[in-house]
Structure formats: C-alpha cells, structure tokens
Amino acid sequence: MIGRLPGIPELSPRLRGTAGLVPACDRLVDVGCDHAWLAIHLVLEGRCPVAVASDLREAPAARARHNIVRAGLEGRIQVEVAPGLAGVCLQPGDSVVIGGLGAVEIAEILRAALVGLPSFPSVAAVVLQPQKSAPLLRNSLYRMGFHFVDEALAEERGRIHPILSVLPGEPVPEPDPLDCLLGPILRRKRPALFGRYALREMTLLARRIHGMESASSSGAGRRPGELDPAEGRRLLRLAKELLEEEGRA
Numbered sequence: 001m002i003g004r005l006p007g008i009p010e011l012s013p014r015l016r017g018t019a020g021l022v023p024a025c026d027r028l029v030d031v032g033c034d035h036a037w038l039a040i041h042l043v044l045e046g047r048c049p050v051a052v053a054s055d056l057r058e059a060p061a062a063r064a065r066h067n068i069v070r071a072g073l074e075g076r077i078q079v080e081v082a083p084g085l086a087g088v089c090l091q092p093g094d095s096v097v098i099g100g101l102g103a104v105e106i107a108e109i110l111r112a113a114l115v116g117l118p119s120f121p122s123v124a125a126v127v128l129q130p131q132k133s134a135p136l137l138r139n140s141l142y143r144m145g146f147h148f149v150d151e152a153l154a155e156e157r158g159r160i161h162p163i164l165s166v167l168p169g170e171p172v173p174e175p176d177p178l179d180c181l182l183g184p185i186l187r188r189k190r191p192a193l194f195g196r197y198a199l200r201e202m203t204l205l206a207r208r209i210h211g212m213e214s215a216s217s218s219g220a221g222r223r224p225g226e227l228d229p230a231e232g233r234r235l236l237r238l239a240k241e242l243l244e245e246e247g248r249a
Helices: 013-020 039-045 058-070 102-118 134-144 177-182 183-191 194-217 229-248
Strands: 025-030 052-057 077-081 094-101 125-130 144-155 158-170
Touching: 013 039, 013 094, 013 125, 013 144, 013 158, 013 194, 025 039, 039 052, 039 058, 039 077, 052 058, 058 077, 094 102, 102 125, 102 134, 125 134, 134 144, 134 158, 134 177, 144 183, 158 194, 177 183, 177 194, 177 229, 183 194, 194 229
Parallel strands: 025 052, 025 094, 052 077, 094 125
Antiparallel strands: 125 158, 144 158
16 A cells, blocks of 8 residues: 555565564664665554664665655654664664664674663564575574564565564573574474575585685684584584475475
C-alpha cells in the first residue's frame, strides 16, 4: 500500500526483510539510513510513531531529508549526521537498526554503545543487516554479550543477505563455530533460502582456509585470532553434514 503513494517507492527485498524484524516500538533509530526509506515506511505503517535517521555523511543525510519532506514526515523523522549512535540519545523502547555496513563497522558501533550509552541495554530491539562477514559479526556479538532473538534471509539481485535481531545479554566466550558460520536461529528455522546461503558461506570459508594454508606453506605465520585451518576444515565437515541432513528431511 505504501509503495503506491506518490514519491514513495516500495522497499527493496533487503530493506523489506530488515523491516520484518523490527517490532512495534516507541521510536526507530536507523543507523546508516542512506535515503531513509526504511524509517519512512515504518512510520507510515504505524510500526513506530517517530524515528531518527542517522548517517555518517552529509550527502546521504541530505537525501534522507528530501525524502522525508516528500513523505510529509518532517515533524516525525529527525535526521542526524554522526558516526554510529553518537548523535542519538537512546531511550528505553527504541528499536535500533544498523544496516548496509560491514561486520567490523557494526561491531565497533555496538561496542561503543555498550560502553558509552547507559540506556542501550533497555532498547526494544537491535536489528542488524551486515553487507559482508556475517560469521565474524555473529562471533563478535556472542563475545560482546548479545543473544539472538531472530534471524532472516532476503535475496536481492541474486545475493542472499542475512538479517539478525539481537539484544544485550551475557557474553559467550567460546561460541559454537557452526552457529557463527550459519546463524543459530537460521540453523533451527531453515528458511527457504537457507541451503543456498549455507553453501555460499561454506564456499567463502573454504577459500579463506585455502588462503591461510597457502600463506603457511610460504612461511607466513598465522595472525592472532585467525581461524586454524584444521578447525576450519572440521567446521566445513559439520556444515556439510547439516546440509545433507536437511536434504534427507
């Protein structure tokens, strides 16, 4: 319905999947908002009465302001130019969305929020859409003390995007590597795109292992925290067995 309003396009599959994990809340805080279509849609749908659309750069923020005016929501969506959550005074009941960034950038934003924002543990939801390195992000989330509420997959232009919903909790010093690789909730739910997503992550892991083994044979040492190739191959075997089990189900 909203997509048919003048000047307001439908959400892309990736943003639609992200929106699907955002619960009804007092306020949406969209970090890396770009054009602000996610905030615009969720406010117009009544999922949240107001929103903050934040971006690191002025150019995306200017696009966001333009689109917000087109939607007639300039009194309900505030635009901030700031790194991460630095420009936002978080409140209990907020839903935070961080999308379109890499795993390292998202983890840095969350780490800073845990240290510098006392109200962060009281948010209603934290929805993350990493553009790359989702296994690395999951590992960081476990170690920072987040627990997984839900996960989803969305396909856009032939690429499958993972979407994670988490909340602050207790740290897991040694998370399950298979949960980090494929997603703890995705493994359980196994949505329609799961098989293809798992194969892609396994392919990326195999390439990474090959690169590490090539570096090792040339005399280069393993960097601190880097996956051991033997452990990586064990993880690949476990993932393969999981997919074979799914194929038999």
